[in-house]
Amino acid sequence: MSILILRPGVLDTVQDFGRFGYSHWGINPGGVMDRSAAGIANLLVGNSKSNAVVEIHFPGPQILIEQTTLISICGADFTAMLDDHELPMWQPLLVRRNTVLHFDKLVSGTRAYIALHGGVDVPHWLGSCSTNLAAASGGFEGRRLEKFDRLLQGENRFYLSGWLKEGDDLRKLAWRASVKALYDDRHSISIVPGPEWDLLTKTAQEELLENNFMIHPSSNRMGYKLKGPILERTNNDELISSGVIFGTIQLLPNGQLVVLMADHQTTGGYPRIGQVIAAHLPKLAQLRPSDCIQFTRTSVAAAEQLYFKQQNDLNVLEHACNTNLKNVVC
Structure with missing residues (x-):
């Protein structure tokens, strides 16, 4: 399973939640800028919230979906399109092979995250898949994504092709994340x-x-x-x-x-x-x-309380997404 970069965006990199424990070597954690959006994108497609994703900025990339797969797009709204179909944000989407994902217009936000079912499969460097541009290491060959780069997906847990009816290029699964409180x-x-x-x-x-x-x-x-x-x-x-x-x-x-x-x-x-x-x-x-x-x-106490609430909400979302995906498969 793979996706192919047909045209790179202004700054597209593979990121996860970062690498920790190496600051004494001068290596920062790095990772995604918006952990909530990246984590939710992963949960919607049945991944662990810390799996590797593609972090994009506007103007965004043009991407060929080479195999039928489950994706989600969270974070900034860049008016995501699959061929001629506008895609919803914060929702799992089953997309057919040989369709093209692109981004037409900046509506809000700065960074969007593309999650693939199974995650983006790149080598780990110091325990993380995140791209460290300064060190030219991690992610996809230690650099931003370029034309004709091919990203492989991790292990596919479901037989996705069977979920699409003949002639359908897209299936929007019937659940989505509510994130108003995160960005209010x-x-x-x-x-x-x-x-x-x-x-x-x-x-x-x-x-x-x-x-x-x-x-x-x-x-x-x-x-x-x-x-x-x-x-x-x-x-x-x-x-x-x-x-x-x-x-x-x-x-x-x-x-x-x-x-x-x-x-x-x-x-x-x-x-x-x-x-x-x-x-x-x-x-x-x-x-x-x-x-x-x-x-x-x-206060520190109020900050901790809000953080713990966010993490609890993510745990609830993870359970709901996994349950829904299993029900769809069955």
């Missing part, structure tokens, strides 16, 4: 104070929480540079470099902020004045350059 109030991003929060003056702390910050056009998978009021420090003493993670907010020497994203460096010497809560990283990942962010302060 998408510009409001909750944070907890970071280790160097008190290096901000009281006025700067207030300005951080009272003003909007615009995502700079040069932002990418490594970090979102933000444009907003200049935030002052209580002192300008140099700091010893310390560990950073996805969602760490650093204060730059010019008083502006950067939010570290999936491809962040492993250490940094700038003050870590805040941390985006894990439950809000998915909606942060779907914001685009020129979008504005409003930070709100929350």
Whole structure:
């Protein structure tokens, strides 16, 4: 089972949930930018939520489906099309061999995820299938996808061809994920104070929480540079470099902020004045350059409660999807 890239998009890579335990070697976790969208895409087609997927940006790729398979597309809405049929998001789709998947128009979001039943089958590097472009390793040959690249699927658990009636190019299975709560109030991003929060003056702390910050056009998978009021420090003493993670907010020497994203460096010497809560990283990942962010302060306890609720919802979805798929097969 395979798919063939007929025309690459602006940035298409194979990603999973990342590789952990190698930061002391200078190798960051990487992985998908939006774990919720990628995880849901996998669950809808009967995979483990951390299976490898294709992360795409707009303009998106044109892909030949070489064998009948089950797919789902989650995350940003790029108006997915199968030949001449517009495809729904957040729903499992049975697609026939020799049809072409393409993306016509940017509607919302920044990153979409294509999940294939069985996952994308690429070699593991340091325990992960994620593409590390800086190291030219992992994913598909350590690089973004190019024309005529062929991606293999993992093990097929079901006889999919038998689900399509003769003449049908597409079958929409009768369930979908509801994700309104995940991306609701998408510009409001909750944070907890970071280790160097008190290096901000009281006025700067207030300005951080009272003003909007615009995502700079040069932002990418490594970090979102933000444009907003200049935030002052209580002192300008140099700091010893310390560990950073996805969602760490650093204060730059010019008083502006950067939010570290999936491809962040492993250490940094700038003050870590805040941390985006894990439950809000998915909606942060779907914001685009020129979008504005409003930070709100929350507690660690509230952040944990929201995260655990999200994970519980995913567990419920996983059980429902697996049950539905088994019923369809039977």
